[in-house]
Amino acid sequence: xxxxxxxxxxxxxxxxxxxxxxxxxxxxxxxxxxxxxxxxxxxxxxxxxxxxxxxxxxxxxxxxxxxxxxxxxxxxxxxxxxxxxxxxxxxxxxxxxxxxxxxxxxxxxxxxxxxxxxxxxxxxxxxxxxxxxxxxxxxxxxxxxxxxxxxxxxxxxxxxxxxxxxxxxxxxxxxxxxxxxxxxxxxxxxxxxxxxxxxxxxxxxxxxxxxxxxxxxxxxxxxxxxxxxxxxxxxxxxxxxxxxxxxxxxxxxxxxxxxxxxxxxxxxxxxxxxxxxxxxxxxxxxxxxxxxxxxxxxxxxxxxxxxxxxxxxxxxxxxxxxxxxxxxxxxxxxxxxxxxxxxxxxxxxxxxxxxxxxxx
Amino acid sequence: xxxxxxxxxxxxxxxxxxxxxxxxxxxxxxxxxxxxxxxxxxxxxxxxxxxxxxxxxxxxxxxxxxxxxxxxxxxxxxxxxxxxxxxxxxxxxxxxxxxxxxxxxxxxxxxxxxxxxxxxxxxxxxxxxxxxxxxxxxxxxxxxxxxxxxxxxxxxxxxxxxxxxxxxxxxxxxxxxxxxxxxxxxxxxxxxxxxxxxxxxxxxxxxxxxxxxxxxxxxxxxxxxxxxxxxxxxxxxxxxxxxxxxxxxxxxxxxxxxxxxxxxxxxxxxxxxxxxxxxxxxxxxxxxxxxxxxxxxxxxxxxxxxxxxxxxxxxxxxxxxxxxxxxxxxxxxxxxxxxxxxxxxxxxxxxxxxxxxxxxxxxxxxxxxxxxxxxxxxxxxxxxxxxxxxxxxxxxxxxxxxxxxxxxxxxxxxxxxxxxxxxxxxxxxxxxxxxxxxxxxxxxxxxxxx
Numbered sequence: 001x002x003x004x005x006x007x008x009x010x011x012x013x014x015x016x017x018x019x020x021x022x023x024x025x026x027x028x029x030x031x032x033x034x035x036x037x038x039x040x041x042x043x044x045x046x047x048x049x050x051x052x053x054x055x056x057x058x059x060x061x062x063x064x065x066x067x068x069x070x071x072x073x074x075x076x077x078x079x080x081x082x083x084x085x086x087x088x089x090x091x092x093x094x095x096x097x098x099x100x101x102x103x104x105x106x107x108x109x110x111x112x113x114x115x116x117x118x119x120x121x122x123x124x125x126x127x128x129x130x131x132x133x134x135x136x137x138x139x140x141x142x143x144x145x146x147x148x149x150x151x152x153x154x155x156x157x158x159x160x161x162x163x164x165x166x167x168x169x170x171x172x173x174x175x176x177x178x179x180x181x182x183x184x185x186x187x188x189x190x191x192x193x194x195x196x197x198x199x200x201x202x203x204x205x206x207x208x209x210x211x212x213x214x215x216x217x218x219x220x221x222x223x224x225x226x227x228x229x230x231x232x233x234x235x236x237x238x239x240x241x242x243x244x245x246x247x248x249x250x251x252x253x254x255x256x257x258x259x260x261x262x263x264x265x266x267x268x269x270x271x272x273x274x275x276x277x278x279x280x281x282x283x284x285x286x287x288x289x290x291x292x293x294x295x296x297x298x299x300x301x302x303x304x305x306x307x308x309x310x311x312x313x314x315x316x317x318x319x320x321x322x323x324x325x326x327x328x329x330x331x332x333x334x335x336x337x338x339x340x341x342x343x344x345x346x347x348x349x350x351x352x353x354x355x356x357x358x359x360x
Numbered sequence: 361x362x363x364x365x366x367x368x369x370x371x372x373x374x375x376x377x378x379x380x381x382x383x384x385x386x387x388x389x390x391x392x393x394x395x396x397x398x399x400x401x402x403x404x405x406x407x408x409x410x411x412x413x414x415x416x417x418x419x420x421x422x423x424x425x426x427x428x429x430x431x432x433x434x435x436x437x438x439x440x441x442x443x444x445x446x447x448x449x450x451x452x453x454x455x456x457x458x459x460x461x462x463x464x465x466x467x468x469x470x471x472x473x474x475x476x477x478x479x480x481x482x483x484x485x486x487x488x489x490x491x492x493x494x495x496x497x498x499x500x501x502x503x504x505x506x507x508x509x510x511x512x513x514x515x516x517x518x519x520x521x522x523x524x525x526x527x528x529x530x531x532x533x534x535x536x537x538x539x540x541x542x543x544x545x546x547x548x549x550x551x552x553x554x555x556x557x558x559x560x561x562x563x564x565x566x567x568x569x570x571x572x573x574x575x576x577x578x579x580x581x582x583x584x585x586x587x588x589x590x591x592x593x594x595x596x597x598x599x600x601x602x603x604x605x606x607x608x609x610x611x612x613x614x615x616x617x618x619x620x621x622x623x624x625x626x627x628x629x630x631x632x633x634x635x636x637x638x639x640x641x642x643x644x645x646x647x648x649x650x651x652x653x654x655x656x657x658x659x660x661x662x663x664x665x666x667x668x669x670x671x672x673x674x675x676x677x678x679x680x681x682x683x684x685x686x687x688x689x690x691x692x693x694x695x696x697x698x699x700x701x702x703x704x705x706x707x708x709x710x711x712x713x714x715x716x717x718x719x720x721x722x723x724x725x726x727x728x729x730x731x732x733x734x735x736x737x738x739x740x741x742x743x744x745x746x747x748x749x750x751x752x753x754x755x756x757x758x759x760x761x762x763x764x765x766x767x768x769x770x771x772x773x774x775x776x777x778x779x780x781x782x783x784x785x786x787x788x789x790x791x792x793x794x795x796x797x798x799x800x801x802x803x804x805x806x807x808x809x810x
Contacts, residue, residue: 033499253488
């Protein structure tokens with residue numbers, strides 16, 4: 001550890017440090033309008049982090065993860081809107097609910113895998129918006145769930161006002177700035193927790209199961225427990241993202257949690273780099289930049305083919321860098337290090353998972 | 361079992377997803393500079409203006425969107441998805457403003473002429489997409505107001521935001537009874553008659569022709585569709601009418617399905633009046649689903665009464681009833697009216713075809729734009745509150761495509777409805793024939809809301 005050279009440290013902590021610094025400076029230099037949009041990339045990144053745990057590290061595919069995002073959003077939204085729960089508690093409840101839902105959905109994963117598991121999660125993704133519409137009396141259906149509190153306006157009339165995450169007294173930040181910092185802090189904690197899990201015994205078990213389930217079992221890994229736990233944890237993270245989304249948007253519609261968005265989440269994971277802790281954050285930024293910044297700027301004639309543009313660039317990226325952005329960076333780091341004479345015994349840099357898929 | 365096929369699968373799915381989940385957003389244009397806050401509401405002599413921005417607004421930007429002699433306004437409408445037919449409304453709005461611009465602009469109450477620049481956004485009639493687009497129009501593009509914004513749910517999704525920002529939303533292309541709540545939300549004013557008033561006009565007609573009507577209601581399961589059922593029930597309860605509701609079915613526009621099953625069910629209800637509270641092309645389709653054995657008096661929503669919508673009913677529009685508030689550009693008789701002729705002349709000059717101009721939907725947009733223009737003409741102080749206050753204090757006005765001899769008056773929160781005169785018409789031989797004359801429901805719209 002002590003003989004690590006400056007370059008290693010740079011490659012190892014540079015990207016994290018850069019992202020944190022950008023995250024800290026951004027709210028002070030960006031208009032509230034853009035900040036309001038960019039801060040929604042954070043919940044997306046947390047959900048992608050959860051999906052990555054499942055798909056990247058544990059090898060279970062879910063194409064319906066946005067349903068868990070939706071469960072988290074609606075749980076949090078309903079608790080705050082209908083039962084006046086404090087926001088923080090509602091978020092925690094959403095995380096717990098999503099963990100349980102994830103475990104339940106994950107149970108079939110013990111018997112089925114690969115494409116068939118993907119189909120089960122596909123069903124979950126398709127079902128969720130319909131469930132929201134079906135229980136219209138509670139969820140508001142397609143008319144939406146408005147998370148509001150009654151408040152007297154200047155005319156002396158009571159109106160329903162969207163909830164807001166206000167900065168505490170004495171802190172001179174706009175709602176957008178304060179929420180951004182708060183969400184960034186939550187994200188950092190979530191990423192650290194996941195990093196520690198990945199490096200722990202449970203994390204190694206996840207990876208062992210992904211690489212070779214039989215071998216893992218022979219070596220004493222409790223395959224069933226680890227798989228179900230991973231599914232639950234992954235869902236809980238998606239739920240955390242969803243709850244944060246709900247608190248910021250303050251209005252929820254079933255059409256925000258459709259299959260299409262689940263697949264966007266997968267894109268974030270794939271682009272960022274599966275089986276990399278930081279990858280999902282990079283992927284969420286990629287998706288956010290594309291959806292919020294590039295797409296609106298494209299000329300009208302191209303608006304119908306924007307999905308195609310993204311699809312093609314994705315295929316291109318997969319050909320060039322199958323490990324996503326994180327994988328590409330890791331390869332780059334490896335190349336730089338290889339070009340210099342080793343100072344001591346060669347150490348694999350970065351996460352314990354190699355960029356190249358391990359073969360069995 | 362390597363991760364490579366997994367990644368390929370993921371990539372493949374991702375590509376498919378983006379093809380499936382597309383949504384177009386358009387235009388760019390950065391708004392520059394905030395408007396000043398130097399002007400306040402016009403002192404209107406005797407009465408106090410309805411909106412006083414000093415009291416009502418935390419951060420009032422009265423002249424945002426006005427730069428020199430150009431006022432930039434925005435509109436959000438479905439240009440994609442199942443309701444894309446309503447994009448034609450926006451064509452009408454655009455034609456009105458371009459025609460006015462070509463003549464040097466609209467002369468406002470302050471004596472200056474203003475050109476109007478319209479920015480369009482597409483929300484595909486999806487309220488989950490509307491807030492982002494409206495925020496962009498207000499905060500990035502710095503629009504003065506929204507004009508002719510389409511959809512009840514979509515407008516509800518931004519109601520609180522726009523009212524808090526004190527940004528006018530003028531001539532909403534919806535008649536939801538929600539817009540009667542101007543006391544709470546003074547920056548919203550509707551461009552259609554209240555759906556409640558519309559239904560009431562038909563009920564008043566039914567009372568004279570079929571007082572013991574057995575009514576079947578088919579409604580879109582949102583605020584727009586469900587409003588009709590509420591109004592009919594309230595009418596029966598309040599007036600002691602002998603009419604009865606014998607069947608009620610709803611239709612979910614986001615389901616992607618059709619109204620066929622629901623129509624078939626209602627056909628078996630024994631009803632002799634069929635009330636269709638459906639919008640978009642599904643409304644026209646519903647007429648084709650009525651079995652030949654069922655011959656009710658069928659009423660279609662005002663939103664579906666244009667010539668274009670009727671032409672999509674495959675000949676099943678004959679005998680259908682609706683209510684009309686304004687001149688009908690598809691009617692031979694009304695085409696002789698100078699106001700309609702003006703629309704045809706100006707519309708053609710803006711590249712619209714005759715079939716678009718007579719289709720009814722363009723005319724609706726034309727009417728919405730004329731409401732904004734009327735607000736501008738009537739205000740001495742050209743700012744956001746000035747235009748709204750002018751529209752909330754109309755006095756026996758007649759503009760846009762209003763029928764000759766009818767007038768409109770508004771009175772702030774007590775009477776926020778601009779369009780309140782209606783007649784009942786029946787479809788005969790591809791044209792509408794009047795069966796009940798224009799009736800002025802001025803000031804009563806809010807009381808009809810169920």
